[in-house]
Amino acid sequence: MEQKVVPVGVSARHIHLSAEHVAILFGEGSELTVAKPLSQPGQYAANETVAVIGPKGSFPKVRILGPVRSASQLEVSRTDAFSLGINPPVRESGNIKGSAGITLKGPAGEVTIEEGVIVAARHIHFHTSDADKWGIADKQLLKVRFQGDRGVVFEQVIARVSPDFALDMHIDTDEANAAGIKNGDTAEIIE
Amino acid sequence: MEQKVVPVGVSARHIHLSAEHVAILFGEGSELTVAKPLSQPGQYAANETVAVIGPKGSFPKVRILGPVRSASQLEVSRTDAFSLGINPPVRESGNIKGSAGITLKGPAGEVTIEEGVIVAARHIHFHTSDADKWGIADKQLLKVRFQGDRGVVFEQVIARVSPDFALDMHIDTDEANAAGIKNGDTAEIIE
Numbered sequence: 001m002e003q004k005v006v007p008v009g010v011s012a013r014h015i016h017l018s019a020e021h022v023a024i025l026f027g028e029g030s031e032l033t034v035a036k037p038l039s040q041p042g043q044y045a046a047n048e049t050v051a052v053i054g055p056k057g058s059f060p061k062v063r064i065l066g067p068v069r070s071a072s073q074l075e076v077s078r079t080d081a082f083s084l085g086i087n088p089p090v091r092e093s094g095n096i097k098g099s100a101g102i103t104l105k106g107p108a109g110e111v112t113i114e115e116g117v118i119v120a121a122r123h124i125h126f127h128t129s130d131a132d133k134w135g136i137a138d139k140q141l142l143k144v145r146f147q148g149d150r151g152v153v154f155e156q157v158i159a160r161v162s163p164d165f166a167l168d169m170h171i172d173t174d175e176a177n178a179a180g181i182k183n184g185d186t187a188e189i190i191e
Numbered sequence: 192m193e194q195k196v197v198p199v200g201v202s203a204r205h206i207h208l209s210a211e212h213v214a215i216l217f218g219e220g221s222e223l224t225v226a227k228p229l230s231q232p233g234q235y236a237a238n239e240t241v242a243v244i245g246p247k248g249s250f251p252k253v254r255i256l257g258p259v260r261s262a263s264q265l266e267v268s269r270t271d272a273f274s275l276g277i278n279p280p281v282r283e284s285g286n287i288k289g290s291a292g293i294t295l296k297g298p299a300g301e302v303t304i305e306e307g308v309i310v311a312a313r314h315i316h317f318h319t320s321d322a323d324k325w326g327i328a329d330k331q332l333l334k335v336r337f338q339g340d341r342g343v344v345f346e347q348v349i350a351r352v353s354p355d356f357a358l359d360m361h362i363d364t365d366e367a368n369a370a371g372i373k374n375g376d377t378a379e380i381i382e
Contacts, residue, residue, distance in 0.1 A: 078368035079270055090340050090371065121340070149281050149312070151346035152369075156339075177269035178343075178369035180281065 004134050004189035006124055006144070008169045009039055010176040013059065013076045015050060015104070019068045021113075025050055025106025032066040039168045040125060042067070051105040056085025074102055074117045077174040081119065091118040092158060120172055123158040124189075125165035134189070136161065143191040144169065150180035153190065195325050195380035197315055197335070199360045200230055201367040204250065204267045206241060206295070210259045212304075216241055216297025223257040230359045231316060233258070242296040247276025265293055265308045268365040272310065282309040283349060311363055314349040315380075316356035325380070327352065334382040335360065341371035344381065 022030055032046040049061040052074060062074070073096055081088050081100075088100035100117035103110060124144070126136060136142070138161040145153045154175065169187055176182070213221055223237040240252040243265060253265070264287055272279055272291075279291035291308035294301060315335070317327060327333070329352040336344045345366065360378055367373070 078371070079364065082368075149347055153334075153344035153346065155342035155344065172369075173270065174365050174368040177273075177365040178363075180269070 005186050006167055006169045006189060007039075008146075008171060008176075008181055008183070008185050008187050010181065010183045011075065011120060011170050011172050012063070013074075013080050013173075014045075014063045014065050015052070015075070016065055016069045016073045017050075018070060018072045021072045021104065021111055022068055024109045024111045025104060027108035030108070032064060032068065034066065038065065039166050041164060041166060048106075052084070053103040053105060054084030054086050057083040059084070071096060072104070072113055072116050074104075074113075075120045075172075076117065077172045078119055079174050081117075086117060088117040088119050090121050092121050092123065093118075120170065121158055122154055122156070122169070122171050122175060123160050124169045125167065126159060126161045127165050127167055128161055128163045130167045131159065131161040136189075138162075142189050144187045145190050146179045146181055146185070146187050148180050150178065152179040154179075154187075157189075196377050197358055197360045197380065198230075199337075199362060199367075199372055199374070199376050199378050201372065201374045202266065202311060202361050202363050203254070204265075204271050204364075205236075205254045205256050206243070206266070207256055207260045207264045208241075209261060209263045212263045212295065212302055213259055215300045215302045216295060218299035221299070223255060223259065225257065229256065230357050232355055232357060239297075243275070244294040244296060245275025245277050248274040250275070262287060263295070263304055263307050265295075265304075266311045266363075267308065268363045269310055270365050272308075277308060279308040279310050281312050283312050283314065284309075311361065312349055313345055313347070313360070313362050313366060314351050315360040316358065317350060317352045318356050318358055319352055319354045321358045322350065322352040327380075329353075333380050335378045336381050337370045337372055337376070337378050339371050341369065343370040345370075345378075348380075 034044045035047045036045045046064040086100045103112045140159040142157040225235045226238045227236045237255040277291045292305045294303045331350040333348040
């Protein structure tokens, strides 16, 4: 049987902003500017960063990923969350109801969001053609193995299938460090 | 078949010191004092801490675990290693040849060690009676599952068997955070 090998991208802490929050943080009429395209078509790392400020600690420069979204969403690792002094849930991107809050500060202003902070659930983006070829359905939970001296099988890996996606597994820095994974390594879907 | 369930201890960054380094860092004639006994018989968290200083960052208060050992050994997570700006190997405790160096600073002095910094390889301490009951040999590599929304199977888990050990799995903070594990949670040896 063909091995189901996927490239892995390690997501450092980052934030998606709503247009409203871009205006508050960077000033009315401001727009995000593209620094670097990401693996998912249309997505990019912006030149702009914001400070995020929690009750216990802060990060002065958190990268903004564009384009703007309908709601702001900060994605941190559990390690980051301890540093900030917050307790965000593990969630799929976009599912922020009742998640943790945080204060954001930009050059033009600051805003405190009541929800929007999550620890991103590990997931794989599949183009529809990859998913079809491998018999994988959207929302399916997969098991994915990394080899090495910190070998791990990640369970509960969420499949996300769309004609707009490029094949890529996304894990956070805690998961990468726990398994000895670097950006660009590959993993195998085993179940 | 009986489930092989083990309690899990999450190891934060910590250091073991040689008697020579205790004398340099705390002054001739100084001794470590016991703050709290650990799960392994005879081991304890000391009241004393040292600063560890890397090329990129430092941690002002790293807990010393006693009693003194024949060589000093700093155990950090990969996340910690990035903060310090060093690249320690994943190793079993005690196997420090050619590992990373660091500067240690105490109230009475400082010392730079050329080796002794490791990322601890995940392992399970077995009392000989537990190992016999479950048919597990010293140095055997095991697979261990944690359930939950960050479910993981850790592979390459080293069995360490001794009549001086108490049953306990040791992982670092990256591994705990990646899998959503807290001190005192349990795991199952599956292979």
